[in-house]
Amino acid sequence: MEEDKENIVPKAEPEVTETPEVTAISKDISGWSNNNVQGIDPEGDITLKCCNTEDMVTTSFLVSSHVLRLASPVFKNMLKPNFKEGDQLLMEGKADIKLNDDEASLLSTVLHILHFHGEVGIDSLDAEKLARLAILCDKYDLTKALGSWITVWFQKAEKTIQTPKDYGFMLLAAYRFNESERFREISIRAIKNIPNDSTDDWKNQELLNMMPHSVHYHISNSIRVALGKLVIDLQNVELSLTKSTKLYETGIQLCSKCSRELPNEAKKCHPCSNTVLIRRWCSSEMRIADFFAKLRKYGLWPTPQALVEHSVSEMVSRIKQAQDNLWTHKCVGYSTCPLKVNFEGFTNSSVNVLEHSITGVCLKCIKEDGDWDDSKHCTHGG
Ligand SMILES: [Zn+2]
Ligand SMILES: [Zn+2]
Ligand SMILES: [Zn+2]
Structure with a gap:
């Protein structure tokens, strides 16, 4: 319906001046507000009309068709003579392109960069905004043209990571920017630092559902595997303490x-x-009692509860603290006391789980095979 009305009612062309941002709010009969005409290239021949269907505001950008063609295979295609926009450009020397569902502020940032103005209007960039930026760039296939700006954005967003959801947004961004090394590296940190059930929340996030659920699955599975190793190590300590008869x-x-x-x-x-x-x-009984008393003191016992509440790195940090507190156990066995020997082994193996057993998720495997699981060997290295 909007399309029809727009075709019937002639719209005043937005006034464009040499300053990058000119605000001139006017409302046309169809109910759309024309807001914020940005002359990114004052001599440009394309007007990108970014229509926000939520607040009915259109933000227009005057840009260069040459830049769009070079930067984006999607726009290049759109501007071919056999398409409406390309035909209009050929006939009139200028054309309008209507874009739906894009965020004007993000599009503005990207267009400024593509027109060599550097970064404009993106002082703060958190993980969620980075993810939305990645979706926009992926949509128009702009990733190659943006080059090292993507690294700059990741570095900015990196500093704002606080919650498990932020890790999800970072992964989504790496996924949509197709940054496999970064994806693996972020996935390793997510597996280490978020509690086991955090990925359940990801499914309730509209934005985070824009990456395949196999990513959610692999992250949560890797967390489970790492925590499972810690539990086995803990059970081995208990078994070993039961067997030692020294007094x-x-x-x-x-x-x-x-x-x-x-x-x-x-x-x-x-x-x-x-x-x-x-x-x-x-004695054996006393050492076992002391062992579990230490675990309880540092929130590692009861274990099922600890495994729900703590991330792998939090578990390991607590195991280290518990070991440091073992000085309160005094016996003439000193450093050969089975409690101390076994606890030290437990700490070392848990550090090993944290630092060496978590290999992360391979973006290439995920993209090549939606059903990829750990039983299929990754051959991409890294
Ligand atoms: Zn007494
Ligand atoms: Zn002892
Ligand atoms: Zn792989």
Whole structure:
């Protein structure tokens, strides 16, 4: 309907001056507001009319057909003589191109760059905005023409990452810009730093649904695999502690009445006037109890709950803290006490899981095969 009305009602041509941004809001009979005519190339021959269907505002950009042709295979095609716009350009020396559903501010940024004005109006760039920029550039196949600007944008957005959703937006951006190295690198950081159930939220985000669900699946699966390795390591420590039968002096006695800890030389618990003191040994049972007490103290036990709440890197950081706190366990086994030996092994293997076992998701595999899974070997390297 809008199309018909626009064809019947002649519209005043937007006034274009040499300043890049001229605001002249006027409303035509069809209800569309013409806002913000940007003379990006004051001598341009193409007017891009960016129509926002939500607020009914049209933002127009006067640009060069040469630049559009060189930068974008999509526009190049549109400006061929056998298309309406190309035909108009040939006949009248200028043409209008109507663009639907593009964000004017992002389009403005891209057009300024393509016309050698550098970056205009994009002081702050967060992960979500980067993703929307990537979708726009992908739509018009502008990625090659933008070259190193894409790196600049990623560096800016990188600094704003805070939530699991931000990792999703960064992945979406890398996906749409077709940046495979960056995609793998961001996926590794996402797998390390976001809790297991975070990718469920991605599915509720309209924007994040613009990348294949196989990405969501691979990220969440890799998180599960890494956390699963930590659980196996933890179970191995418990098993090993159960098997070790060594008994060490702790130098501590416990009062049989109040459980107060007393040195080995003490003959009596004075507050209780109790002389029945029980010698405390570093035994298998005590080491297991100490092990789980440490896990609980650092939020690693009960494990099923910890696995839901914490990311892989958070789990490993807590395991390290728990090990650092082992000095509170004292026995004459010192550094050969099975608790200390096993805990150190646990910390080392968990650091190994974090730093060496997470290889990320391969963008090329995802793009080549929508059903790609880890059982199919990636041959793209990296
Ligand atoms: Zn006592
Ligand atoms: Zn011990
Ligand atoms: Zn691959």
